[in-house]
Amino acid sequence: MRLFGLTLLSGLCGLVGTARADASGVVGGRLLLRAGTSEVSLAAARAAVGGERIALELRRGAEVLEATLDEDGYFWARAPAGVYRIEYLLVGKRAEFFAPQEVVVQPGALTCAGTLGLELDQIESLGANVNNRVIVTDQCAETTPRLRKAAGTATERVTLARPGPQYEHTTGVTWRDLAIGLRAEVAFGDFRVVRGLFRIPPLSREGPWSRWIFLVGGGALRGDRDELVRDVTLGAGIQLWYFDLLAIGGARWPEVQGVNTGPVAGGVVRVQTTILGLGLRVEALPAKTAYLTVDLAPLGLLGSLL
Amino acid sequence: MKRWLLLLLLVSHGACFRLSDPIYAMKPLRAAEPHGDEYSLVFLSIQREGGLFARDIDTVYFRRVDPPARGSFVWTTSEFLFRVFDLRSVKDGHFLIQLSPGVWELDRMVSGRTHWLLSDEARVSSRIYITRPGVYDLGTLRLDKPGLFGKYSLAVQGDAGSAERSRQLWDAVKGTPWERLVAAPPRDAP
Numbered sequence: 001m002r003l004f005g006l007t008l009l010s011g012l013c014g015l016v017g018t019a020r021a022d023a024s025g026v027v028g029g030r031l032l033l034r035a036g037t038s039e040v041s042l043a044a045a046r047a048a049v050g051g052e053r054i055a056l057e058l059r060r061g062a063e064v065l066e067a068t069l070d071e072d073g074y075f076w077a078r079a080p081a082g083v084y085r086i087e088y089l090l091v092g093k094r095a096e097f098f099a100p101q102e103v104v105v106q107p108g109a110l111t112c113a114g115t116l117g118l119e120l121d122q123i124e125s126l127g128a129n130v131n132n133r134v135i136v137t138d139q140c141a142e143t144t145p146r147l148r149k150a151a152g153t154a155t156e157r158v159t160l161a162r163p164g165p166q167y168e169h170t171t172g173v174t175w176r177d178l179a180i181g182l183r184a185e186v187a188f189g190d191f192r193v194v195r196g197l198f199r200i201p202p203l204s205r206e207g208p209w210s211r212w213i214f215l216v217g218g219g220a221l222r223g224d225r226d227e228l229v230r231d232v233t234l235g236a237g238i239q240l241w242y243f244d245l246l247a248i249g250g251a252r253w254p255e256v257q258g259v260n261t262g263p264v265a266g267g268v269v270r271v272q273t274t275i276l277g278l279g280l281r282v283e284a285l286p287a288k289t290a291y292l293t294v295d296l297a298p299l300g301l302l303g304s305l306l
Numbered sequence: 307m308k309r310w311l312l313l314l315l316l317v318s319h320g321a322c323f324r325l326s327d328p329i330y331a332m333k334p335l336r337a338a339e340p341h342g343d344e345y346s347l348v349f350l351s352i353q354r355e356g357g358l359f360a361r362d363i364d365t366v367y368f369r370r371v372d373p374p375a376r377g378s379f380v381w382t383t384s385e386f387l388f389r390v391f392d393l394r395s396v397k398d399g400h401f402l403i404q405l406s407p408g409v410w411e412l413d414r415m416v417s418g419r420t421h422w423l424l425s426d427e428a429r430v431s432s433r434i435y436i437t438r439p440g441v442y443d444l445g446t447l448r449l450d451k452p453g454l455f456g457k458y459s460l461a462v463q464g465d466a467g468s469a470e471r472s473r474q475l476w477d478a479v480k481g482t483p484w485e486r487l488v489a490a491p492p493r494d495a496p
Binding site for chain 1: 325326341342343344345371372373374375386387388389390391406407408409435437438439
């Protein structure tokens with residue numbers, strides 16, 4: 001029984017070992033340097049940068065590995081399965097960074113990532129990061145036989161390198177950004193309106209949402225007979241540098257003497273610092289009027305003291 | 307009216323002192339958790355010679371200069387909201403800043419309301435290539451102003467990797483994920 005148990009255990013260990021061995025693969029392709037429209041060999045590029053060593057590295061998270069790069073620009077690397085970034089070419093102690101490309105290492109396979117064309121204005125500027133462009137093309141039919149000789153893996157696949165995100169991790173909106181969005185506003189115009197506002201900042205640093213802002217607010221003003229009129233504002237717009245440009249809508253009620261009530265529509269232009277804000281609010285509804293607004297972020301003020 | 311005056315007083319004095327100053331002064335220089343696996347930690351010091359009333363530099367900006375992300379800024383500062391609740395990455399002219407892979411240049415330094423924009427030459431000489439995630443010590447830069455009308459200059463002190471700096475860096479990263487990327491400083495001889 002013990003013998004059976006040991007055999008089973010060693011068998012399972014063997015299986016796990018096999019699974020681990022199969023979890024790696026080879027990714028390869030060809031690096032093609034171009035100066036303007038003409039191709040430049042790796043040897044010529046090396047000569048142009050004073051004989052500096054040129055190498056290609058792949059990275060996944062904190063793990064970096066150097067690909068084998070031959071004189072004709074063919075490169076390959078054996079690595080654990082996963083998605084890797086190629087984002088620079090080492091040039092001696094310097095590096096030429098280019099738009100990140102993601103390549104896939106598939107378990108037990110030789111994956112062709114295509115031909116990575118790195119185009120520079122002048123080959124002498126390699127490593128100086130002046131200007132460059134990456135173009136990935138599918139020449140795997142020509143590339144794979146050469147890679148097969150070097151890498152020697154059975155299953156062959158084609159998964160071309162594709163552009164990766166510029167930043168893998170970015171700090172998004174923090175609780176501090178939200179805290180300073182809570183603002184107390186006084187609007188001076190036909191009436192003095194006091195409001196509480198919550199300005200929702202852009203929720204991402206990149207992409208279509210990186211400039212959009214939203215506004216939610218509520219407040220009150222007093223009519224001729226000191227009657228209270230409630231005011232609700234909703235807004236959406238964009239942030240341009242320190243300026244907010246918003247279209248607003250809302251409502252004002254109940255009807256009291258001397259105050260135009262009903263649906264509110266208009267626009268706001270405001271400029272703000274962490275603590276103070278100054279703006280112009282123009283309303284087309286319920287009546288054409290304009291207000292000068294001053295706002296303060298109480299939590300911003302508190303935060304600047306702590 | 308009194309309330310507005312009090313508010314104005316608070317706002318105007320916000321730049322001079324903070325209620326948290328005594329607590330913040332006791333906080334050690336400490337590296338924050340990495341923003342991601344790809345990040346590197348850069349340790350830089352800036353000495354400012356400027357007489358009795360010279361304040362330390364409180365903010366440094368690095369600018370990325372490689373083609374795909376040229377122009378994006380990263381900074382580290384001791385002037386931020388609710389700083390008393392956070393780790394201290396700037397202290398006594400020492401700075402810890404996290405940079406993603408790329409080519410970076412020191413772009414500007416700030417002390418209170420004074421900004422120093424680096425010249426092209428100074429920026430290029432400060433250039434660093436961040437490829438493999440790691441911890442980099444850039445050493446100390448000294449900001450000098452020779453005479454009343456002289457121009458500011460930035461001089462490299464060449465102390466990167468010195469025993470003292472290694473110890474400071476070790477203390478700042480001890481117990482954080484950065485620790486595995488930094489060699490422990492040699493123990494002092496008994």
